[in-house]
Amino acid sequence: xxxxxxxxxxxxxxxxxxxxEIVTCQVDxxxxxxxxxxxxxxxxxxxGKKVWAPEKVAFVFDHYAPAPTIKSAANHKVMREFxxxxxxxHLFDINAGVCHxxxxxxxxxxxxxxxxxTDSHTTTHGAFGAFGTGVxxxxxxxxxxxxELWFRVPEVIKIEINxxxxxxxxxxxxxxHILGKLGTEAAVYKAIEFTGDTVKNMDIPGRMxxxxxxxxxxxxxxxxxxxxxxLKYLKSRGVDVEKLEIPETDLDYEYSETYNLDVxxxxxxxxxxxxxxxxxxxxxxxxxxxDQVFIGSCTGGRVEDIEWAxxxxxxxxxxxxxxxxxxxxxxxxxxxxxxxxxxxxLINAGATFSAPGCGPCLGAHQGVIASGEVCVTATNxxxxxxxxxxxxxxxxxxxxxxxxxxxxxxxxxxxxxxEEV
Amino acid sequence: MIYxxxxxxxxxxxxxxxxxxxRYLNTTDPAELxxxxxxxxxxxxxxxxxxxxxxxxxxxxxxxSSREHAPLAIKASGIxxxxxxSFARIFxxxxxxxxLPILECEEAVDSIKAGDELEVDTDTGVIKNLTSGGIYTAMxxxxxxxxxxxxxxxxxxxxKAENRNV
Numbered sequence: 001x002x003x004x005x006x007x008x009x010x011x012x013x014x015x016x017x018x019x020x021e022i023v024t025c026q027v028d029x030x031x032x033x034x035x036x037x038x039x040x041x042x043x044x045x046x047x048g049k050k051v052w053a054p055e056k057v058a059f060v061f062d063h064y065a066p067a068p069t070i071k072s073a074a075n076h077k078v079m080r081e082f083x084x085x086x087x088x089x090h091l092f093d094i095n096a097g098v099c100h101x102x103x104x105x106x107x108x109x110x111x112x113x114x115x116x117x118t119d120s121h122t123t124t125h126g127a128f129g130a131f132g133t134g135v136x137x138x139x140x141x142x143x144x145x146x147x148e149l150w151f152r153v154p155e156v157i158k159i160e161i162n163x164x165x166x167x168x169x170x171x172x173x174x175x176x177h178i179l180g181k182l183g184t185e186a187a188v189y190k191a192i193e194f195t196g197d198t199v200k201n202m203d204i205p206g207r208m209x210x211x212x213x214x215x216x217x218x219x220x221x222x223x224x225x226x227x228x229x230x231l232k233y234l235k236s237r238g239v240d241v242e243k244l245e246i247p248e249t250d251l252d253y254e255y256s257e258t259y260n261l262d263v264x265x266x267x268x269x270x271x272x273x274x275x276x277x278x279x280x281x282x283x284x285x286x287x288x289x290x291d292q293v294f295i296g297s298c299t300g301g302r303v304e305d306i307e308w309a310x311x312x313x314x315x316x317x318x319x320x321x322x323x324x325x326x327x328x329x330x331x332x333x334x335x336x337x338x339x340x341x342x343x344x345x346l347i348n349a350g351a352t353f354s355a356p357g358c359g360p361c362l363g364a365h366q367g368v369i370a371s372g373e374v375c376v377t378a379t380n381x382x383x384x385x386x387x388x389x390x391x392x393x394x395x396x397x398x399x400x401x402x403x404x405x406x407x408x409x410x411x412x413x414x415x416x417x418x419e420e421v
Numbered sequence: 422m423i424y425x426x427x428x429x430x431x432x433x434x435x436x437x438x439x440x441x442x443x444r445y446l447n448t449t450d451p452a453e454l455x456x457x458x459x460x461x462x463x464x465x466x467x468x469x470x471x472x473x474x475x476x477x478x479x480x481x482x483x484x485x486s487s488r489e490h491a492p493l494a495i496k497a498s499g500i501x502x503x504x505x506x507s508f509a510r511i512f513x514x515x516x517x518x519x520x521l522p523i524l525e526c527e528e529a530v531d532s533i534k535a536g537d538e539l540e541v542d543t544d545t546g547v548i549k550n551l552t553s554g555g556i557y558t559a560m561x562x563x564x565x566x567x568x569x570x571x572x573x574x575x576x577x578x579x580x581k582a583e584n585r586n587v
Contacts (some may be wrong), residue, residue, distance in 0.1 A: 022565050035446045038489055046579050064447070071447040120487040120511055136489030136515035138575045145579070150565065184434055185481040189510050218481065220510055275434065362443040362486070383438040383485060390461040 002156050003112075004191050004223055006247035007131040011114045019155045019256070027056070029108055030143045031117035033099050034061040037075045038137030039118065040082050043144050051086040052147040058090035058108065059083050060099035065357040067094070068365035097330025097356035100124040100212065100298040105332050107238040111226040111246045116143060121298050121380065126192075126211035126222030127204060128230055129246060133221045154220045155256035157187055160196040163264030168415040170308070171206035172300065172378065172398035174198065175213045176269040178261065180279025188218030190256065193249075198263055199224060204233045205302045212299050213380055216276040225249070268414055270376075271396035274384045282401055282413050291373040292323045293406040294387070295399050296354075297361040300378025301329030303336045305399035309351070310342040312403040312417050318350040319409025325367040326351045327359040350406075363387045369394075376405040422522070422544065424501035426473035428537045431462075433479035437512065440483065440491040449490075451497035458494040467498035475541060477533045478505040483512025492516040502541055504548065504559065506530050517566055520574035524548070524559035532557065543570065 001009065001016065009017045011025035032039050051057060059079055067073035076094070083091045096102045100121055103109050111129030115122065118140050125132030135149070143149050159178060192214045199207065207224050214222035224230075225248075231241050268282040295301065295309055306326060318324050326346060328334035334356055337343050343353060352367070359366040361379040363386055369375045371391025379387075382394035395411065404414035445457045459466040476495065482505040483491060492515045495503065502522040516523045522543040529548045533539065538551040546559035562570065572578035 022563060035443075035488060035490075038449050041449060042576055046576055063443075069447060075447060118487055120485065122487075134487040134511050136487055136511060136518060138489060138518035139514060142575060142579055184484060185507060185509075188481060188507060189513075218484065218509055363438075364443055364446075381436075381438070381485060383436045385442050385461050386438050 001250055002253045003129070003225070003247040003249045004131055004156060004221065005153060007112055007114055008151060008153055010247070017153045019153050021153045022150055023153060024148050024150050025114055026147050027116045027143055027149060028113040029056055029058065029115045030140060031058040031060060031099055031103065031115070032140055033063055033117070033119055034065065034072070034076060034079060035063045036118040036137050036140065037078060039140045039144065040078060042138050042141035046141060046145060048141065048145045051088060051144050054087045055089040056147070057088045057144065058092065058103060059088060060092040060096065060102060061094050062096070062098045062357045063362060064364055065094035066355060094355070094357070095331060097328070097333065098298045098301065098358055101302065101329035101333065104128060105237060105330055107234070110234060110239050111230065111244055116140065116149060120215045121212050123214045123219055123222045124208050124212040124298060126214070127207035127224055128234070129223065129226035131221050134215070152189065154189060154191040156191045156193055158193050158195060158255040158258045159261065160258065161194060161198040161261045161263055162196045163198055163262045165198065165263055165266065166415070168400055168418045169266050169268055170398040170400055171202060171209040173266060173269045174263055175210050176271055176279050176396065177263070177266055179213065179216055179271065179277045180269065182217055182259070183277045184217060184275065186217045187214065189220060191221045191223060192217065192219045193223040195225065200227065203304070204229060205304045209299060216380060268398060268401050270401065270411070271382055273382055273393045273395070276381060276396065282397065282411065285395070285411050286413065288411040289374060290322050290376050290405045290410055292325065292367065292369055292375045293402045294325045294360055294367060294375060294377040294379060295402050296325070296327030296329065296359050297379040298329060299380040300399050301327055301333065303333050305378055306333070306337045306342050306346070308398070308400040309403040310345055312400065312414065313349040313407060314345045316349055316407060318406040322406050322409045323367070324351040324406040325354065325360065327354045327366065328356050330356050360387050376402050376411060378402045424473055424475065424522070424541045424543065426471065426475045426501055426539060428475055428477050428533050428535060428539055429470065430533070430535045431476060431478040431482070434481045434484055435478055436485035437483060437488050437491040438485055441488065441494040446488060446490055451493055454490055454494035455497035458498045470499050472499040473501045474499060475539050476500050476503040477530055478503065479530065480506040482508050484509035487511045489515045489519065492519050492521045496521040502543060504529050504541070517569050518575035520570070522570060526557050526559035529557040529559065
């Protein structure tokens with residue numbers, strides 16, 4: 001069995017499961033974000049009275065935080081009251097950040113766990129060897145009542161990545177490259193495992209980027225085998241690693257597909273409008289005018305991402321016809337970026353900082369774009385209207401590319417903007 | 422169940438931001454969601470369709486966000502079922518959970534044209550094109566999922582399960 005199958009088997013109290021089988025599993029953590037008032041409504045409509053295990057539930061206010069409209073304020077109010085009434089242990093209010101960043105930071109994510117959340121990017125937690133998957137409101141309401149949900153055991157696709165990335169080429173470029181090659185439906189109903197030297201040498205934030213964007217290929221979940229890097233991160237977040245039971249993939253497990261990639265010669269990549277798999281080298285669209293740059297979200301709002309902006313922009317000024325919006329993915333990220341002096345340097349360079357959360361990544365607030373505008377963003381989706389007007393053009397790139405574009409006011413190759421180390 | 426209606430054609434990779442833009446996710450009111458359904462690609466969509474009409478789409482329908490608002494908006498706008506080459510997985514779950522019948526059938530998607538009158542039997546998976554005379558068969562659902570569909574959604578299904586436990 002694959003480690004992911006072992007996770008499902010364990011949570012279904014079975015010795016064995018196989019791809020295609022439908023199993024009912026107990027989940028370890030259920031997370032609801034603030035788009036999902038439906039969860040509470042469905043919970044009561046189903047006759048729910050008590051939440052099955054309040055200590056295994058988290059509510060995170062990130063998509064509409066702080067509340068941009070009276071309606072979202074009212075939704076937050078109902079959700080807070082639900083949390084208090086049911087004694088739910090984990091409430092990450094508007095001061096916390098994006099769910100996929102704050103849960104690992106709080107030590108809630110660990111290898112071998114089954115994590116279900118009302119967000120498609122729950123695949124991110126494969127970076128920790130967890131089985132993370134997104135669902136809608138009714139599924140989550142069922143979990144709140146019973147702690148259980150049905151799953152189809154997924155086939156697993158192996159993507160082996162080898163080679164040392166060139167300076168200025170980031171994990172985001174790797175995943176965009178993969179998306180461009182495999183397309184948006186390569187992994188529908190399936191799981192993706194990332195392996196190979198490049199992944200082994202990648203830090204946790206980089207691994208999170210790969211797993212995060214797996215869902216853009218349709219993946220149900222993703223997986224990277226936990227190693228020393230994983231355990232070190234978990235320890236730093238207060239997880240008792242000695243107690244973990246980490247499942248391992250059997251040597252005779254058969255992957256449904258295997259892809260091998262060498263990324264040693266990869267150049268910075270960019271997904272051009274209006275599809276995530278419409279990927280070309282940045283050089284191919286060089287010179288395109290840029291109105292706004294966004295660095296943030298569960299894909300590109302970590303300290304390492306803001307660090308790239310700092311490296312490229314410190315002591316300089318962004319183009320006077322381009323806006324740069326930066327939203328740290330969490331309070332911890334924000335504080336660390338402040339401690340390191342990134343925030344001050346970037347504000348001096350012309351950046352606009354907003355409170356931790358999803359921000360304009362899903363077009364709700366904090367910097368949406370107008371019709372006719374071009375946005376280069378370190379986020380994950382470039383569907384029409386995703387970040388505001390459907391008349392806007394969204395280009396997905398690495399935080400390094402995004403920052404360099406803010407400086408130049410047009411699409412440029414970030415490699416030319418990186419000072420020699 | 423048998424559904425009858427006119428075909429509305431959409432392409433590949435129709436994502437949830439297109440089905441219902443994030444700016445409307447504050448609401449859980451089905452009528453309001455319906456009024457915004459597909460508005461960025463097919464303005465006034467919900468006003469043009471008649472109850473029972475059927476969406477025919479390409480591959481990976483419903484990709485993107487996990488928002489259950491997407492199938493809710495489609496269902497509330499009067500669409501009786503969606504036939505596509507393939508569905509994104511969260512959309513697939515959400516549709517079944519809220520009782521929106523969805524069928525995967527390449528053949529039907531290849532042959533059906535905009536405005537064709539269709540008759541769909543979601544129990545057998547047989548899709549009849551009353552305009553052209555074509556008959557296609559969709560992939561059947563696993564029994565477990567059939568149970569949820571027959572209960573017209575997970576909510577009702579769970580209610581029944583609850584009843585059994587009491």
